[in-house]
Amino acid sequence: MLAPIIAIVISYLIGSISFSILFARWIRKIDIRQHGSGNAGATNTLRVLGKGPALAVFLLDIAKGVVSVVLGWLLIGDQGDWVPVACGLAAIAGHNWPIFFRFKGGKGIATTIGAMICLAPVPVVIAGVVAIASIALTRYVSLGSMIFAVLVPIILLIGGSGQAVFWGAVVVAVLAVLRHRKNIVKLAKGTENKLGGKKGEPHGI
Numbered sequence: 386m387l388a389p390i391i392a393i394v395i396s397y398l399i400g401s402i403s404f405s406i407l408f409a410r411w412i413r414k415i416d417i418r419q420h421g422s423g424n425a426g427a428t429n430t431l432r433v434l435g436k437g438p439a440l441a442v443f444l445l446d447i448a449k450g451v452v453s454v455v456l457g458w459l460l461i462g463d464q465g466d467w468v469p470v471a472c473g474l475a476a477i478a479g480h481n482w483p484i485f486f487r488f489k490g491g492k493g494i495a496t497t498i499g500a501m502i503c504l505a506p507v508p509v510v511i512a513g514v515v516a517i518a519s520i521a522l523t524r525y526v527s528l529g530s531m532i533f534a535v536l537v538p539i540i541l542l543i544g545g546s547g548q549a550v551f552w553g554a555v556v557v558a559v560l561a562v563l564r565h566r567k568n569i570v571k572l573a574k575g576t577e578n579k580l581g582g583k584k585g586e587p588h589g590i
Contacts, residue, residue, distance in 0.1 A: 389457075401480070405417050415433075470549045535558045
């Protein structure tokens with residue numbers, strides 16, 4: 386029983402490595418949480434630091450989810466999905482509330498992509514295509530992020546999946562919506578800023 390607990394704790398610590406915060410410190414000697422949208426994620430990194438650092442942050446944040454789920458698999462073997470799922474959720478929690486950065490992090494979408502692509506690759510690809518299409522049409526990253534997170538458990542429910550993966554996806558969807566609640570208000574009011582806008586604060590990943 387100790388091994389799963391250790392894996393979950395390590396996954397949380399991996400998730401707590403906030404690359405957007407670290408890149409902003411290294412490149413511009415700033416706290417990215419005090420610039421742009423204030424979110425420690427790839428979208429705000431794009432706004433504040435540019436395309437190169439944003440892409441690096443996006444890929445590294447995805448990697449956090451992948452590594453955490455793989456760690457769960459390595460420790461638990463074929464004994465079930467609950468440990469890999471818990472490790473993925475722990476990494477997302479670490480990204481959102483990083484212990485290394487006073488528990489103020491991002492919104493967890495990129496890390497969610499990494500974790501869920503390992504646990505449910507086909508639903509993630511389908512949800513990802515819909516989310517990307519939404520962002521391309523509307524330029525609202527926040528909307529696309531929520532569409533992605535909510536669609537995954539719906540697709541899992543329709544297509545069938547293990548209980549651990551399904552309920553893990555439900556938790557992820559709830560977290561994503563809660564983390565985007567300010568964006569939801571702005572979307573409803575028509576004041577949410579669009580990706581690539583010259584002014585305002587894009588929100589999302």
